[in-house]
Amino acid sequence: MGxxxxxxxxxxxxxxxxxxxxxxxxxxxxxxxxxxVVVATPWRLRGLHLLQAALVLAAAGAAGLxxxxxxxxxxxxxPFVAFAVxxxxxxxxxxxxxxxxxxxxxxxxxxxxxxxxxxxxxLASLVLVATTxxxxxxxxxxxxRAPRVIVAIxxxxxxxxxxxxxxxxxxxxxxxxxxGDPRWLWQARAVxxxxxxxxxxxxxxxxxxxxxxxxxxxxxxxxxxxAGSTAGVxxxxxxxxxxxxxxxxxxxAW
Amino acid sequence: MVSALVIxxxxxAYPDGQxxxxxxxxxxxxxxxxxxxxxxxxxxxxxxLHLNGILRPAAGTVRVGDLEVRPDTYRExxxxxxxxxxxxxDQLFMPTVGDDVAFGPANLGWRGxxxxxxxxxxxxTVGLADAxxxxxxxxxxxxRRRAAIATVLSMEPELLVLDExxxxxxxxxxxxxxxxxxxxxxxxxxxxxxxxxxxxLCERSVILDQGRxxxxxxxxxxxxxxxxxxxxxxxxxxxxxxxxEQRR
Numbered sequence: 001m002g003x004x005x006x007x008x009x010x011x012x013x014x015x016x017x018x019x020x021x022x023x024x025x026x027x028x029x030x031x032x033x034x035x036x037v038v039v040a041t042p043w044r045l046r047g048l049h050l051l052q053a054a055l056v057l058a059a060a061g062a063a064g065l066x067x068x069x070x071x072x073x074x075x076x077x078x079p080f081v082a083f084a085v086x087x088x089x090x091x092x093x094x095x096x097x098x099x100x101x102x103x104x105x106x107x108x109x110x111x112x113x114x115x116x117x118x119x120x121x122x123l124a125s126l127v128l129v130a131t132t133x134x135x136x137x138x139x140x141x142x143x144x145r146a147p148r149v150i151v152a153i154x155x156x157x158x159x160x161x162x163x164x165x166x167x168x169x170x171x172x173x174x175x176x177x178x179x180g181d182p183r184w185l186w187q188a189r190a191v192x193x194x195x196x197x198x199x200x201x202x203x204x205x206x207x208x209x210x211x212x213x214x215x216x217x218x219x220x221x222x223x224x225x226x227a228g229s230t231a232g233v234x235x236x237x238x239x240x241x242x243x244x245x246x247x248x249x250x251x252x253a254w
Numbered sequence: 255m256v257s258a259l260v261i262x263x264x265x266x267a268y269p270d271g272q273x274x275x276x277x278x279x280x281x282x283x284x285x286x287x288x289x290x291x292x293x294x295x296x297x298x299x300x301x302x303l304h305l306n307g308i309l310r311p312a313a314g315t316v317r318v319g320d321l322e323v324r325p326d327t328y329r330e331x332x333x334x335x336x337x338x339x340x341x342x343x344d345q346l347f348m349p350t351v352g353d354d355v356a357f358g359p360a361n362l363g364w365r366g367x368x369x370x371x372x373x374x375x376x377x378x379t380v381g382l383a384d385a386x387x388x389x390x391x392x393x394x395x396x397x398r399r400r401a402a403i404a405t406v407l408s409m410e411p412e413l414l415v416l417d418e419x420x421x422x423x424x425x426x427x428x429x430x431x432x433x434x435x436x437x438x439x440x441x442x443x444x445x446x447x448x449x450x451x452x453x454x455l456c457e458r459s460v461i462l463d464q465g466r467x468x469x470x471x472x473x474x475x476x477x478x479x480x481x482x483x484x485x486x487x488x489x490x491x492x493x494x495x496x497x498x499e500q501r502r
Binding site: 133214217219 | 303306308329332333335337339341343344345346347348349350353356357358360361362365369387389390391405406409
């Protein structure tokens with residue numbers, strides 16, 4: 001049937017490393033804390049970004065993630081890079097000449113900040129996603145008492161993304177089989193009609209899923225299946241060591 | 255003995271006025287497996303949705319065991335009646351199979367080790383003991399169908415209702431499903447237009463057409479009556495005839 005792994009599921013790596021085995025809720029909190037420290041680091045202390053990079057790469061190394069995997073995954077960063085590259089060109093004066101091109105100084109600082117912080121934040125999230133199956137991640141969020149509605153919406157999205165992509169794929173094959181191969185803007189009608197059909201089908205599926213939920217006693221609130229953290233103190237200390245070190249360095253340098 | 259299911263003079267019309275059920279009467283004894291046969295649009299799925307109060311009848315009553323289906327009994331009725339819908343992708347909506355099997359009993363208030371034990375038992379019954387942590391879309395279609403059955407078995411139902419259980423199943427998955435249903439020994443309603451499957455699995459069948467039960471009897475007798483089948487847009491695959499008495 002379906003084409004298998006797509007979306008974030010493709011970033012997950014199977015493994016039995018220390019990082020893989022940490023409780024997902026500890027990893028979620030550690031990742032958020034690390035990103036918070038990265039974001040809080042001011043431009044004048046930009047040297048700290050090197051230390052933060054070393055920390056996140058050490059975590060990636062402990063998780064057994066290969067440099068090639070990290071570099072390939074970084075392609076998802078490209079839209080932010082493109083945005084950052086524009087800033088020095090369109091920023092406010094004063095300007096400075098770089099290789100004969102007048103660039104905004106404020107723009108350069110903004111670009112450097114965005115680039116450094118987004119790459120570090122992305123790498124931290126990557127370590128989390130690569131070492132935690134999506135279902136475990138959702139269970140972790142539930143244990144952290146994230147609003148259950150939000151977790152449920154995320155869970156439905158994860159569950160039905162594959163189903164939807166399969167449906168879209170079947171529709172595309174059916175269209176191709178009848179000679180429809182839209183590639184130009186003026187042929188957008190076929191694509192739009194396909195998207196509309198997909199929307200209606202998803203809506204109908206939503207109704208059927210709701211019936212199936214009612215039939216099994218759903219009363220408007222999702223049951224808490226993963227309440228209570230199962231992680232001991234050890235995993236929390238191990239996971240939080242990374243952001244704690246980064247925070248300590250920031251506090252000392254401040 | 256109390257019947258497992260009693261439906262009396264059940265009527266239902268959709269908001270646009272189309273009459274879907276026009277006085278259905280049906281009585282099912284405990285332990286019986288009954289096939290509800292009928293062409294598309296005969297009201298089969300509408301009937302199913304009345305069995306646990308998802309649709310409310312315009313007239314008539316549905317009783318499950320000693321309990322009438324009413325708003326104040328929905329909770330208990332939904333525990334007693336396990337409905338397995340046609341598309342397992344509608345039924346399996348949680349990120350993992352284990353979470354999905356836990357959904358029903360958790361709604362009934364089960365927690366902790368008791369809940370885990372029910373989930374494990376239901377998955378073992380359908381032969382998916384090792385699939386608890388797997389995502390539904392990583393299962394084959396036949397496995398998903400059996401997982402969908404586990405999601406209602408975990409509620410320990412008294413009446414199992416399957417809506418078109420054989421759709422999209424390959425021959426082997428069909429046979430595995432039939433073996434499973436025989437093994438369960440639950441009161442079962444199989445809603446289908448797959449006549450040979452009904453013959454294989456159910457001693458008794460009823461034919462539903464235009465919102466009424468138009469025939470009720472041993473499956474073999476009904477399927478050997480070609481004129482009856484033809485009158486209700488049902489037919490056996492070409493070249494196959496069923497003798498009314500099984501030859502020895």
